[in-house]
Amino acid sequence: MTGRPRTRSFLPVRIRPVRSTARGTRSRGKSFALSAGALAACASLAAGCGVVPGTSGASDDPVTVMTWAPEKTAATNEPGMPAMAKAYARWINSHGGINGRKLNVLTCNEKNDTVAAAKCARRAVDAGVVAVVGSYSQHGRSFLAPLEAAGIPYIGGYGVTDDEFTSPLSYPVNGGQPALMAGLGEQLAKPCGPVVLVRPDSVVGDLMPVLLNAGLRTGPHAASIDQLAAEDATQYSEQTRNALKRASSDPTRMGCLVPSLGDRTDTFMDSVRRAREDYPEVRTAGVLGSIDQPLIDASGGKSGPYEGAYVTGWYPVENDKRWNTMNKVIREQAFGDNRIDPADPGVQTTWIAYTVLKSVVEKLGDGEVSARTVRRTLDGGMKVTTGGLTPPLSWPFDDLAAPGGFPRLVNANVTFQVVREGRLVAARQGFVSVLKTLEDA
Incomplete structure (x- = not known):
């Protein structure tokens, strides 16, 4: 395909000492306390309290997530990632959703800018998304701090910052740069x-x-x-x-x-x-x-x-049969959209990240789908298979490889082409x- 803006050449990221997870623990504790307060208020009123936006309580409530990436900038551009997320949602919803739940995907242009990345994260918090999925940003601390404070997991980032491999709420699907x-x-x-x-x-x-x-x-x-x-x-x-x-x-x-x-x-x-x-x-x-x-x-x-x-x-070559389902979805749901290039590792990462999300929601069944339950399921040792595009992925403590100060790294595999x-x-x-x-x- 033609017309896709060029992405920036990979550069290895700055390795920093592993940060304590105490901050993330405090944030989660605060989130739980707020949730408990909200439940008490609902009980006292006995009516009028709905599900937090993005949280799927009933078995047929939609699941709201966000995908962001830089678009129309003078430097790094990954328009195919949010476009792939939208195509994935159309495909899932055309087949009845995930366990009958509609998948609602919000997108945001993080503009390859620190302030814009933070705004995207705050917008995700305001929308009450259950996760940020398959996204790209070079400004890890700017977007992860708001997500950590709200307890929102970051599933399948591009691996372009070291924060993605240290934040307790990050669930990377590849080994990054x-x-x-x-x-x-x-x-x-x-x-x-x-x-x-x-x-x-x-x-x-x-x-x-x-x-x-x-x-x-x-x-x-x-x-x-x-x-x-x-x-x-x-x-x-x-x-x-x-x-x-x-x-x-x-x-x-x-x-x-x-x-x-x-x-x-x-x-x-x-x-x-x-x-x-x-x-x-x-x-x-x-x-x-x-x-x-x-x-x-x-x-x-x-x-x-x-x-x-x-x-x-990170992944098999584009003509490998393991990409057949993704390619079929692109043909069916994004035919003619030259933002989505099946050979783009950003598009591929978004596909894999949504595969993880789908597996988690399916495992939750008719129960509550929220940022908390998504995190709990991922932290609880669930193994996600991606059709051979990666090894089985799992993020409990025992499965964390943690080389070179990257405690969240679970997939250190690469492919030679x-x-x-x-x-x-x-x-x-x-x-x-x-x-x-x-x-x-």
Whole structure:
């Protein structure tokens, strides 16, 4: 498909010490106290008290949730995520809902902005949603603080902030960007000779070689060559030739080039395309999101700079049969909507997150569906299967992997892909766990 705004290249997030869960505990306690007060008031009045908006009390009451993502910004855009959420709701409701309950999806444009992200969270609180599902935001603390205060779970975030892996109310479905960068190192460890990482000179950029090198050490490989470049440059001719030259420094082995310059990665790759003829043995590598099928198509397909590129992702490749149901839903409910690209990892994450929500609501049966009961069910050890798109997911304390200060991480698996004949295909069957690599990092 065409017309989808480009997403930002993945950058590993800042690892912070694990925060105490005391704050979340106090917030939940406050929420329970308020609920008890409301129930007492209802009892005294004996009438006139309805279900809190978004809370599904009766078996046929709707279940209200929210999905947010940045749209129409000059930087990161993920319009396919709220669009996928709406399509999912239309599909579910056309088949009788979840246990007979209508799924009501609210969406919000978080504008890639701290203030807007907080506004989306407050709107979710005001609407009384039972969960925020399948969303994207780089402003974790801004949106998680209001959700934590209200006791609203955050299911299936994109994994772009460390807060998503530390908040007790976050239920991630993938290993986020740390897993991708560590996994890319593992993927490049054997086939590549010199690996040149082109990255920004920033706090975020400083962690890139740490994670990449942890993966490279799993094979017979030395550390990557670290090359700095400005994030806001308009051209990278000099940096490109320097990086290609360094990647070609060992004539006996194929060099690999890993550009990670955020929104300027595409600009850097324009320079690579022009200089590639002088360095034909250098391969490109990256993580899914910075390299995806629409970008490969727009860059010339098999004749473009991404041919032969190594790519690390969270999920199976887009043409894997495990995506058949999602693809069918898109055809039936969002035909012609070019915001929804089945190859977009954001769209895929939203699909998986709603799969989790559906499983929880089904397990609750005719009982109350609320933020509290959704949290309690997820915390109680429920295992969610996603049709093989991820390993079985579960978030009780015993199942939390907690590598590198990420106590909420439960899925440290990645997939290895490669660009062949202009198409992203599986380079290795099945998932690869990078749990030990993240622990070493």
